[in-house]
Amino acid sequence: MSDIFVPSFVLARRAFFSRGGKMALSATAVALLAGNEALATSYNQTAAASATGDVDILNTALGAEQEAIAAYQVGAESGLLKKPALDLAIAFQGHHKAHADLLAGTVKKLGGSPAEAKKVSDYHFPTNQLKTGADVLRFAAGLEKGAVSAYLGAIPLFDNRDLAKAAGSILGDEAMHWAVLRQALGEVPVPDAFVS
């Protein structure tokens, strides 16, 4: 789409994230989320209710990430996105896959069962409203904005502060997605000083 501007630095980031899909998290968060048994064991010593609460929050976030993965798949397969917007959608889908993998792994580590992704058709995306590439990007931007708000609302609830920090890292990524999509649509990329 000739009227959608995709900054060149975004395309360079795609190459970075495609190398193994590893996220840069704090050492503590990585230790916990990557299977540090000592930390995982210590979690078992906390109140069962708080661990269950964190698992529930993580699974809710996982469900939203799985929906985003499916939404970008639908967008990419719609034929409405052309390069470079298509590259953007694929890159962002990759980030959401990394988020989902991290969340699912953490749920398992905490003794929970990760939420399962639905079939794409079961998400009932409003595809009849998506007529142009801009419609697809605007739909994606709405999901990203929602994700920012969701993580912002979830972080204060985490009993484990390392999980809260890791969720903050994901929030930052979603916010970047939102801003880049806004810019690709010709909108002010960062409309406000605060998000809510």
Add this chain to the structure above:
Amino acid sequence: MDRDAIFAAILAIVTCFGTPFAVFGLSPGDPARGEKIYDRCIACHAIDRDRTGPRHAGLFGRRAGSIPNFPYSAAMKGAGDKGLVWNDHTLDEFLESPTKYISGTRMGYAGVKDSQERADLIAYLKQVTQQ
């Protein structure tokens, strides 16, 4: 009309129209402001379809945890079984702190802490779910 009658009329009007807000401490909400606040909900909810969270169509008057085939938490279903029905008051309390209002809910969201924002959001939900 004498002063007693005027006073009685004013009292009747305030009682009829002011009581809901006086009793529940709610301010009249602005649906236009509420629509912007609803942006915080769209990660998980939609008006017309179930997503990570249940749809909001038909919310007012609906028993909690009652949309068929939606995978509610046991806590939310239990709340509904105990008689929780969504209305202005119950939504105001729930939205302030979902996990405190229904311990065990999967709605992992800290809440809308500002009472005016909650009133605006509820006003928007009432308007859009009745369309």
